[in-house]
Amino acid sequence: MTAAERSPAPDIARGFMLLLIALAHAPMYVTTSDPGPVTHPEGGDALDRVVTFLSLDLVDNRAYPMFAALFGYGMATLVMRQRAAGATGPLAAGLLRRRGVFLILFGLVHFLLIFPADILAPYGLAALAFGWLLTRGDRALHRGVVISAAVAAVLVPLLSVAMELEAGGERTRGTLWAHDYGQAVVDRLSEAPLAAVHILLGWPILTAVLVGAVAARRRYLDDPAAHRALLRRTVLLGGSVSVLGGVPLALVGAGAWGIGELATGAVTALHIVTGFGGGLAYAAAFGLLVARSGSGDTSPVTRALAAVGRRSLTSYLLQSALLALLLARVAFGLGDEIHATGAAVVAVGVWLTVVAVAVALEHAGLRGPLDALMRRLVYGRAARARPVETVPEQAERHRSAQGGGS
Template identity: 35%
Template sequence: MTATMNVTTRSLAPDLARGFMLLLIALAHAPALVADWDAGPAWLNGAAKFVKSLVADNQARAMFVFLFGYGLGQLARRQTEWTSFRGLLRRRGFWLTVIGFANTVVLVPIDIVAVYGLTLLALAPIIRARDSVLLWTAGATLLPATLLLTWQSANTLIVATAGTPPTLAVYREPTLAKHLVAAIPTWPVETALCTIMVVPGMLAGLWAARRRILDEPERHLPLLRRVALTCLGVAVCARIPAALMLAGAWPVTSAPVAWLAAFAHDLTGYAGGIGLASPLTLAAYRIGGDHGPVTLALSALGQRSRSGARRSCWPT
């Protein structure tokens, strides 16, 4: 009975964090599915854009990457044979890449699944590396990752403040035949570049999983409080300018100003993504075993965050 409980009992904090993270991702991507961002009252549109930029944009993604790395660390902790585990990582990385490619060609030419698959294939050799290797690699990739994000964010910010915020429509071809072949030439390069954006947060999550920070919050309460206060405080302060620009409350006077605001926004999004996981872990500690309907709903969503099945492809 004891062995069964060890296998089947799940920690609440990672599932709760993943469920909340998915709500933020929905908030970040919902505007791309509509034809007109400005159909409602001006004040409400501005408030929605501000909240979306401050809380979700390139922060929910950073939280997802951190939790992806944490789940990988949990999986690695349960393995006893490195050769078979490395083969498992390679198979999963390969199939994630294949699924992402199919998604790009058949559905929408914007994909993240293959990015995680390719990153997993690239990082599999250092999964068991020393903490110093993980942290140095994360630090070395943080600046190029932020610059790549900034290039996307600054262009989006300039276009959005000009009154033409982009939607998914601009990425779609007029016919199915053109759509099926349009993304193939650029997909390899774009996917390879995007892997750099994943590495810093993923390795930070792997480092945290080695210490069971989300699984055993009672052992890390001071650390969780410091991370929540520091990371979220820095993220909020640094992300406000870009959020105000997107909301139309701060005019974009030049491209360098937009680039500076976008750089601060995206760099501290990594901190904010990690910081968001901390108060949710503290909340899970306070909740304990008394799960209300909101907790059950969020944790169930987080438990099925990647596949919609009872167990995701990255069981935790």
């Protein structure tokens, strides 16, 4: 299978990842109690506390590194496809820069108009500043992984503790709780310039992007059957580290452990760092799913997840807009009426709505409109030359490339 061939595993993982992001973002809108760690609402009944514990242990700070690794995987795949088509390194790097610029612009609009915890702009900034590494050899890329991991190991604890001490135990959700939408947009204008930089420094985003790029070069998700042993180790080791590392902050968030600000900052740093392993474990798990089935096209569920993942930009922004519309005070304001359990129910409902839209587009043979726009902006007129493949068509091409077609 050439570099241009495409496995469904990354798309299936992206589709699932958006559920995790919905579950992480929805509690931020809850106004029926003060915000606790990672802006989860404090208190609530027994079910609310269980939901908060599970979210902090399994979801929060686990979806972002998963998304970042898949983003790096996609960027490295783009470079390999361009190289396979005869493009030079500078041309491929230029495409990465263009993608980075437009991701920043998409993210800025998202940040200002919808949700002030955008993840598109940080990834765009990473592509713009460090995408050149993806056009270099393996040695340079591996060195980038080591250096970025070392920097994150220092910065994440420092920033986590500093932010907790500065807050003094008083957390706010800022413009998410605003009563005046116009004023919220104005306030976000002053926050936007540093928001993406803050996420890049406060989370191991760059390391996840570069690790994803290394995985793409070795085709861990393009040919997962050949890498079952490594993927299993990633699931077991990364998942165990993530779950164990998430327990302390989950106990704090669920109200089962009361600690001071310094200790809260320390367990928050532990939560973020170990979440890196969780993000990789989730991605590896979907690689194993595809390796087991041979194509990933085993059920309506995996086909639906792949449909969402193939339209991840459209799905992410639609999901974010629906959450804001339902939960924000400046819209329908359900966040004023519910707690952690209600937020989780809304998150799942919104994600299922996005899945239904993506499946409808898949059946119609259409790209997500924002994904199509991004492709047109990055590639120009050539973006319209190739039709959309359905997941079954991808699977058949994948089997044929390995000699299994009829």
